Amino acid sequence: MNAADRAVLDDFHALSALGATEAGGVERQAATEADRQTREWLVDWLTTRGFTTTVDRIGNLFGLREWTPGAPFVLVGSHLDSQPRGGRYDGAYGVLAAAHAVQRVHERFASSGETPPFNAAVVNWFNEEGSRFKPSMMGSAVYTGKMPLEEALAVTDLDGVSVEEALARIGFLGEQDGPRAAFAAEIHIEQGRVLDKEGIQIGLVESNWAAHKYQISVVGAQSHTGSTVMADRQDALLGAARVIVAVRELVDRFPDTPLHTSAGQLFVHPNSPVVVAREAELHLDLRSESLEVLQEADAILNREFAAIEASTNVKIVKKSAHFWPVNPYQPEGVELAREAAEALGLSHRPMLTLAGHDSTNLKDIVPTVMLFVPSVEGISHNEHEFTHDEDICAGVNLLTEVVARLCRGDLRS
């Protein structure tokens, strides 16, 4: 193992100790104390090496390398925040890889004397996970103009703390805009088992799956679990349970095209053991590579909602919805990454991403490269998430090559 690889692994080890959980994961939800510690660690890493750091109005943290004053930037990054009891790799690996890649590119340009036409910035995007503050991918959504800044700052967590307050408390509420982007790149663990199963080192992401996420409220009436006769009940939790089962059963209707469905978050009111619930708020998440399948699933689900309303004597109210269409990454970026992988002798294959990433937002404003490294057994959003050191290092090597080519202007039209 060379010194550069060892430095990556040592840094990853140090980073993983921040917000570490007993079972080997991390818990660093957005704008918490653990998130602050991780950010301070990154600021320290960057400033020690001569990067200029800056924070924008939504808490995105940038480490700038400006070789050509005034030129736009290649934004290279991911996110340091995690799910509750999340894994060490998800997001944090991408930020650390970005830091090492940009630093290596800087050293390469310094030793060759070359002045590239584009600058580079390491980025830690704010609140990619969306567990404390909804929706997910918030920092990159505000940066790319998809979500208004004021709306994002006003989002509150379950304790009523707003994004603005939380960022101010940890000292990462900036007062300026981030740097202007020319291109973007992100590397991430796959969070699936395709690469692991096939023994391939790199996934070249061509497109995201389409996703439809929405919040519903099942409205019933509060009553006594013992004395209220069954026929009189309007049980919001029973309605929600039937929705959860219906959402799962959608999957079996599409045997030929993968459809992923889930309900991950449920709030019950009043949630007392002897009270039939008056309301249940549920977050639904449907994803497919086929827009047609997703639309058909939505239509079936709406019919199921009507049936559940009738059978359970509840009302199902749709609150908010976020829809992501199937949207390709720029093919020229995929090709640039493929050539870079070839040059380094890394095995690779084209892939789709089932999960959303900050790059999903970035690609809608600038040409963006998205790379995957393998996840052992595809385990993700779990403390047992694992990627082999060899794959960690190979990913940083490839990202370095991709960033160098983007900074040199290989994608300039």
Place this chain on the structure above:
Amino acid sequence: MNAADRAVLDDFHALSALGATEAGGVERQAATEADRQTREWLVDWLTTRGFTTTVDRIGNLFGLREWTPGAPFVLVGSHLDSQPRGGRYDGAYGVLAAAHAVQRVHERFASSGETPPFNAAVVNWFNEEGSRFKPSMMGSAVYTGKMPLEEALAVTDLDGVSVEEALARIGFLGEQDGPRAAFAAEIHIEQGRVLDKEGIQIGLVESNWAAHKYQISVVGAQSHTGSTVMADRQDALLGAARVIVAVRELVDRFPDTPLHTSAGQLFVHPNSPVVVAREAELHLDLRSESLEVLQEADAILNREFAAIEASTNVKIVKKSAHFWPVNPYQPEGVELAREAAEALGLSHRPMLTLAGHDSTNLKDIVPTVMLFVPSVEGISHNEHEFTHDEDICAGVNLLTEVVARLCRGDLRS
């Protein structure tokens, strides 16, 4: 309307203003600030009229009338605590009715010069509702020796506050035992629609329904809602949803004997929108007048659990369980109440109680009388709970007559 009736209604109006909600209910969960206010109101009411008040080690509040020093007491009461967004009548009516009944009996004895063989006490039993601290009927369970004091004091709410701390904070953690019981009586709204539908004024409760309440934990594995392939998921929330549906469907298997089932409380971990849940904790509640039906329902449910474990790739772990058999109130107490109702010209019928009450505990140590007044449309554990003033007053009149008879020793064997 006579002055005594008017005093009851005026007091009920004053009491209903404490912890009042906008929609006309109350929220006074056990040992909260609103519970403290209500208790202070009762202490003031009692001491103004010359009662001696005392608080026992689990926060049960007693107002004593001791006519025969050293004789045991007729305990007359219910509970002032409420569900979240509960109704005004549930519990509070029974405590107020007890206060008026014992006071009227006191005045009756004072004017007749009679010295009854038994004393009387108004009681506000601690934490009947069980919404903040589980289980329900805690104060009467400790008083009757069914639950160890230390175990009850150590129970914590969702914020980690113990019963002992919460009672100390509101100034109602006593240092002595409650008075010794000879008999008990309680009046409560029916929380069902039998009396309302039949136009009958009084329910004479002969027995409780059997109930089986238990806590289960559905254990899965945390993963990513987007990228984890469906076959790999161990979705604890999906498992819980299937349990909730199975619990409801039990009811339809017993068309001839009412079975009431519910799941009122569910906690999901980590409860993040993009994470497949690793654990779901669920509180189940099955009740029937038939022990056989309840046992058969339990057996079916256990088979359903096994099927859900297999279909959903989760584990279902039973945590704690409380079982109440069908257990009659003493028939001589029912007969005493029937004669009292006849004497007052009130229409009445024998009934079962589907809900648990403090008297369900008391009847296991002393002969106990349980009375119901009508609930309009049977609405309960709901801010729209309602009982007509006329029924409120008739209930107090009957309770007064019952307490007088119990104090006079009519049930002495």
